[in-house]
Amino acid sequence: MPIGLIALALGGFGIGLTEFVIMGLLPEVAADFRISEATAGWLISGYALAVVAGALVLTAAVTRFERKPVLAVLLVLFIAGNLISALAPGYGMMMAGRILAALAHGAFFGIGAVVAADMVAPTKKAGAIAIMFTGLTAANVLGVPFGTMLGQAAGWRSTFWAITVIGVIALAGILALVPKTGHGDTAPGTLRSELRAFRSGQVWLSILVTVLGYGGMFGAFTYIAFTLTEVTGFSASTVPWLLIVFGVGLFVGNTIGGKAADRNVDRTLIVVLAVLVVILAAFALTASNQVLTVASLVLMGGFGFATVPGLQMRVMKYAAGAPTLASGANIGAFNVGNALGAWLGGVTITAGLGYTSPIWAGAGITLLGLAVMLIAAAGARRPAAQQASLARRENDAAEPAAPEPSGVLL
Numbered sequence: 058m059p060i061g062l063i064a065l066a067l068g069g070f071g072i073g074l075t076e077f078v079i080m081g082l083l084p085e086v087a088a089d090f091r092i093s094e095a096t097a098g099w100l101i102s103g104y105a106l107a108v109v110a111g112a113l114v115l116t117a118a119v120t121r122f123e124r125k126p127v128l129a130v131l132l133v134l135f136i137a138g139n140l141i142s143a144l145a146p147g148y149g150m151m152m153a154g155r156i157l158a159a160l161a162h163g164a165f166f167g168i169g170a171v172v173a174a175d176m177v178a179p180t181k182k183a184g185a186i187a188i189m190f191t192g193l194t195a196a197n198v199l200g201v202p203f204g205t206m207l208g209q210a211a212g213w214r215s216t217f218w219a220i221t222v223i224g225v226i227a228l229a230g231i232l233a234l235v236p237k238t239g240h241g242d243t244a245p246g247t248l249r250s251e252l253r254a255f256r257s258g259q260v261w262l263s264i265l266v267t268v269l270g271y272g273g274m275f276g277a278f279t280y281i282a283f284t285l286t287e288v289t290g291f292s293a294s295t296v297p298w299l300l301i302v303f304g305v306g307l308f309v310g311n312t313i314g315g316k317a318a319d320r321n322v323d324r325t326l327i328v329v330l331a332v333l334v335v336i337l338a339a340f341a342l343t344a345s346n347q348v349l350t351v352a353s354l355v356l357m358g359g360f361g362f363a364t365v366p367g368l369q370m371r372v373m374k375y376a377a378g379a380p381t382l383a384s385g386a387n388i389g390a391f392n393v394g395n396a397l398g399a400w401l402g403g404v405t406i407t408a409g410l411g412y413t414s415p416i417w418a419g420a421g422i423t424l425l426g427l428a429v430m431l432i433a434a435a436g437a438r439r440p441a442a443q444q445a446s447l448a449r450r451e452n453d454a455a456e457p458a459a460p461e462p463s464g465v466l467l
Contacts, residue, residue, distance in 0.1 A: 059176045059185075061235040062173055062185060062189060063188075063234070064231045064233075065128075065169050065172065065173055065188075065189045065192070065231065065235065066188055066191050066192035066195075067227040067230055068128070068132055068135075068224075068228075068230075068231065069166065069189055069190060069191070069196070070192035070193070070200060070223065070227075071135065071192075071220055071223040071227055072135060072158075072161070072166070072192075072196075073193040073194075073195075073196030073197065073200065074200040074201065074220055075138075075139060075162075076108075076162065076196075077196060077197060077201045078196075078200065078201050079100055079101060079104075079155075080101065081205030081208070081209075081297075082204075082208045082209075082216060083097045085209065085212070085213040086151070086213055089213065090148045092148055100152060103152055103155055103156060104155045104158070104159040105392050105395060106159075107156040107159030107160050107162075108159045108160075108162045108163045108388070108389065108392045109389040109392050109393060110160065111159060111161060111163040112162075112163025112166075112167055112386060112388045112392070113163070113382075113386060113389055115131075115160055115161075115163070115164040115385075116164045116385030117385075119164065119168070120382055124168050124381070125236070125237050127168055128165065128168060128235065129228060129231055129232055131164050131165045131168070132165070132231065133228065134157055134158070134160060134161040135162075135165070135224050136221055136228065137157060138159070138160075139154065139158055139220045139221045140154070140221050141157060142155060142214075142217045143218045143221060144214075163385055163389055163392070166189075168381055169189055170186050171381055171384050172235065174186055174370070174373065176235075176236065180319055182319065182370060182373075183315045183318035183319040183322065183366045183369075183370040184315040184316055184319050184366070185315075186315060186370055187311050187312055187314065187315025187316070187365075187366040190311055190315075190365055191308065191311060191312070194304065194307040194308040194311050194362060195308065197304040197307055198301060198304030198305060198308055199304075201300070201304075202300070202301060204216045204219065204220070255382075257375050258436065259371075259433060259436065259437060260375045260376055262429060262432065262436070263368065263371045263372040263375060263387065264383075264386060264387055264390045265390075265429050266326065266368060266371075266426050266429050266430045267368045267390040267391055267394060268390045268393050268394040268397060269422050269423065269425045269429060270333075270364050270368065270394070270430070271361070271364060271365070271390075272394030272395065272396075272397040272398035272422050272426075273333070273334075273337065273394075273418075273420065273422035273423030273424075273425075273426060274333065274337075274357060274360075274361030274362075274364075274398070275361075275395045275399065276397070276399060276401055276415055276418055276422060277357065277402070277415055277418075277420075278303070278357070278361075278419075279398060279399040279402050279415065280406065280412060280415045281300075281354075282296050283406075284344055284415075284416065285299055287412045288412050289344055289345060289347055289350045290345075290347065291347065299354060302351060302358075303354045303358040305355065306354065306356065306358025306359035306361075306362070307358040307359070307361070308362075309359050310358060310360055310361065311363065311365060313359075314365065314366050314367060315366035317329075317363070317367070318366050318367035322370055322371050323430070323433070323437060325367050326364060326368065326430050326434075327430055327434060329360050329364050329367070330423060330426055332360050333357070333361060333423050334420050334427060336356045336360055337416055337417075337419050337423060338420045340416050341416040341417045341420065344412075344413050365391075368391075369384065369388075372387040375437075397422070398415075398418070398419060398422060401415075401422065402414070402415030402418050404418075405417070
């Protein structure tokens with residue numbers, strides 16, 4: 058394993074921590090700035106919207122540059138955003154810091170995925186992307202609980218100081234350990250060549266599968282605390298530990314999903330999405346049982362995040378020689394899926410359908426993602442079959458004709 062992947066994973070850890078740890082610190086932030094928790098919640102929504110903008114606009118702006126220096130600059134933005142958050146005298150400055158850090162988020166993961174894939178052999182690309190995303194899963198498993206505890210014990214600003222330090226270490230690691238180029242499979246291209254990749258219908262289908270497949274899992278996860286306390290009967294103090302269990306599932310699923318996608322991307326995504334639909338439906342039906350709920354959390358996290366390396370690898374595969382912008386767009390698609398799942402789950406709760414309704418909604422969204430994936434896979438097989446048939450005809454035409462009998466008896 059190239060050691061540079063560890064530096065990319067550390068950057069992913071810091072960025073994932075920035076995105077998610079604020080959820081546990083909202084009460085402290087709201088009290089410090091004397092704002093309502095609903096207003097403080099925009100620090101989460103504003104971040105997510107800025108991730109999408111950065112994934113598209115910022116990635117498009119840097120496609121012609123070498124990727125390693127771009128990653129370094131993005132981490133400088135990330136460090137600056139968290140430093141502003143740590144020092145923010147008021148809500149407006151805090152929001153500015155969050156947006157600045159979020160702009161780096163989408164572009165970092167989009168470009169970093171391309172860099173990670175170029176650092177390894179072609180048969181290990183999805184696994185390399187999975188290693189990079191391990192930082193994001195570790196942020197959920199370890200970073201968020203400990204970051205929340207640090208913020209509650211030493212003030213919420215201490216958490217952002219810690220994230221700033223993590224960013225500095227990740228920056229040093231990328232400068233020292235990430236090679237300037239990988240195997241040379243995908244050199245930086247012009248914006249025009251990057252945009253040309255979006256002519257591929259498979260790229261758009263891959264992005265749609267990302268929105269639906271990941272959005273379904275995240276829609277169920279967004280309101281999971283309410284499900285665990287109001288339906289399953291766990292105490293509120295137990296929820297953080299249950300989220301760690303969920304995070305363990307993320308970590309394992311990400312690793313196994315990357316290895317499986319290296320063997321066959323489409324088959325992996327179809328199987329994982331199909332199983333995820335079943336798991337979400339089973340979770341909704343058995344949410345009142347504590348033992349089955351814990352099992353469902355592990356499986357939901359595992360199969361939900363097992364899709365991530367394959368989804369990212371697929372869009373890069375069909376973007377051919379200009380994958381940077383498509384990769385960034387797919388990172389934005391993950392966040393669009395987050396927003397879609399959270400919105401639809403909120404709609405079902407508001408409609409009075411109960412705290413298992415977001416899980417049912419998530420199952421429905423994932424089922425749509427599976428349907429799109431089946432269509433995409435079938436469309437991808439047709440050209441391959443046509444090419445194989447053409448090759449067979451060409452080979453048949455090239456075979457020498459059997460010699461005619463000479464008519465001479467020996």
